[in-house]
Amino acid sequence: MPKRIAFSRYGDSDVLEYLDFDVDEPKSDEVVVENKAIGINYIDTYIRSGLYPVKTLPSGLGSEAAGIVTHIGDNVTDFKVGDRVAYAQASLGAYSQYHLVNENILVKLPDEVTFEQAAASMLKGLTVYYLLTQTYPLKQNEIFLFHAAAGGVGSIACQWSKIIGAKMIATAGSDEKISIAKKNGAWQGINYNVENVVERVLALTKQQKVNVVYDSIGKNMWIKSLDCLKRRGLMVSFGNSSGPVTDVNLAILNQKGSLYVTRPSLASYITNKTELNIAANEFFSYVAKGAIDITIREQQKFALKDAATAHKIIQSRKTIGPSLLIP
Missing domain, CATH: 3.90.180.10 (Medium-chain alcohol dehydrogenases, catalytic domain)
Structure with a gap:
């Protein structure tokens, strides 16, 4: 049966x-x-x-x-x-x-x-498709931040960003996972368990920060992700692996540079x-x-x-x- x-x-x-x-x-x-x-x-x-x-x-x-x-x-x-x-x-x-x-x-x-x-x-590939080409269409040579880059979605995102020619700053929780992300096409990597994510992003971008952050981690990366964004940058929150982001004070978006936030889903794209x-x-x-x-x-x-x-x-x-x- x-x-x-x-x-x-x-x-x-x-x-x-x-x-x-x-x-x-x-x-x-x-x-x-x-x-x-x-x-x-x-x-x-x-x-x-x-x-x-x-x-x-x-x-x-x-x-x-x-x-x-x-x-x-x-x-x-x-x-x-x-x-x-x-x-x-x-x-x-x-x-x-x-x-x-x-x-x-x-x-x-x-x-x-x-x-x-x-x-x-398939689900991960369709997710990367809408994230990188529709939610925020990445451009050639554009530097961006992508969290959990050695996971299922992240591994595909590394490779797709290489096809586009964009420069991914990949985060992951171990040096082994950072090595995998770089092998898959990430430009640079940050081990968020031992390195300061915001400081490293600032160093890698020559203090310019990034236009977009793709974050599937959620609660533990919320403020750090916002601090990596340029003025009027876009925070793409598409997962909650560390727990959901709750009780958001919208004034924070104003204080950090009139930022945008979106919570997209495949079903909407x-x-x-x-x-x-x-x-x-x-x-x-x-x-x-x-x-x-x-x-x-x-x-x-x-x-x-x-x-x-x-x-x-x-x-x-x-x-x-x-x-x-x-x-």
């Missing part, structure tokens, strides 16, 4: 259960995807913990995977049984052997891109099939030709039944690059 991961209450990773389930017949605009690899994203831990609550419990988990179409709804025309596909914005439940997916959030996978590469990177195809085609074209390398460490591939263990390791911040569940 097919298996999936679900949770009936919010909490630590031990609330995740490995259960039998029945696969429903697809509706007219849906397909059934047999997942071959499943992406694990930090947002999954927010949902599981209740930081981002679901509408009802019990609930499945995960929104990203890659696999093969096994059944299609009556009105589906863009896909057929046997197609290699990937998705990153599905309804919760991708932590499963099979998943029902609306055809409007599904893309065909180039032959040159493996299931593991796609599942490990990719809202239809056309936007999805444009973003996915650009990203997967880079992966297919090797301009963006998606490498998954063997120790970061987990069996589906070990999802709880995977969450513990991800939240320990000991991972480098993407992690996967394998059904």
Whole structure:
């Protein structure tokens, strides 16, 4: 019988259960995807913990995977049984052997891109696409700051910034992770556990600071990030790995130079099939030709039944690059 991961209450990773389930017949605009690899994203831990609550419990988990179409709804025309596909914005439940997916959030996978590469990177790649090309379109030779640059999103951002020709100042929590970020294309690196981030940014920019900071860390980097921005600079807060930024005093933005702040999400940037195809085609074209390398460490591939263990390791911040569940 097919298996999936679900949770009936919010909490630590031990609330995740490995259960039998029945696969429903697809509706007219849906397909059934047999997942071959499943992406694990930090947002999954927010949902599981209740930081981002679901509408009802019990609930499945995960929104990203890659696999093969096994059944299609009556009105589906863009896909057929046997197609290699990937998705990153599905309804919760991708932590499963099979998943029902609306055809409007599904893309065909180039032959040159493996299931593991796609599942490990699609959500992250689409995120980097909107961050670097739409939220703030980076320019060639522009210096910018990107926190947690050795993580799943950060590793892709390093490589994409190199394609653009922009100069990333990458932060990470260890010298090893800084080395990885530089190998991936970062211009300079800052170990935020031993170095003063603001002082180093000032030194690297000759006291000029940067136009934009991309921050997925949240609470622990909020003020530091603002202090790295030029007058009227943009703070892009897109994650909360150290906890959410709360009780913000808007006067701080005025005091630090009439700064701008945005809290973007993928759902606000990719809202239809056309936007999805444009973003996915650009990203997967880079992966297919090797301009963006998606490498998954063997120790970061987990069996589906070990999802709880995977969450513990991800939240320990000991991972480098993407992690996967394998059904």
